[in-house]
Amino acid sequence: MQINVYSSAEEVAQKAAQWISSLAKSKIESKGSFTFAISGGRTPWEMLAKLAKENLPWEKIFLFQVDERIAPEGHSDRNLTQLFQVLQGTRLMTRLNIFPMHVISENLENACEEYSGHIEKNTGTGKLDLIHLGMGADGHTASLIPGDKVCKVENQMIALTDQPYQGRQRMTMTFPLINQAENILWLITGDEKKEMLVRMLDKDLEIPAGKISQDHAVLMTDLL
């Protein structure tokens, strides 16, 4: 794990946007596209707003969701709603290839399979160029929630949580998919996450974040 400590959450967002932009340029130059998955929650949006100002060939970028709440279209609980709010009015809305998790489907199991299909088709291998992750103060990452059966899924790329978490069932990328990514970028800010960050870096298998591979991983944080 490469660890970069910055002085504020804003600096973390700025450095992350620059880092992603440079990785995207190099992948597009070498293979013609960049496949990128973004988490939800609170941390990614400032980074995404800064990334949107970069001069990139957006039509060659394929953006996936790491996880999503099972909630109606446009609901404020949805990560996609926040993502669209950030991108509204930018040229990315029409040029970027965005793949929403189909959480309003009547058959959510099928929707998980369909989403895996989109990832396989656009990566060729199932390995995304970059997965961005955040971590909750309880050590969860993506919607891999402590104690939920979804943490044990080994034969699916995308799965549903067994239990609602913070009021909603979730759809999420699973450990096998996340751990085979070419690159993982952790953005972890906020004092309440200090204790779990230390456990994550110690590869504590009792918390979901501790089970994510630290090879090819970069951490940007205002903690430590």
Ligand SMILES: O=C1O[C@H](COP(=O)(O)O)[C@@H](O)[C@H](O)[C@H]1O
């Ligand atoms: O529930 C979630 O929380 C984690 C952490 O969010 P953060 O705002 O504290 O960074 C997030 O990575 C995940 O995508 C989200 O659904």
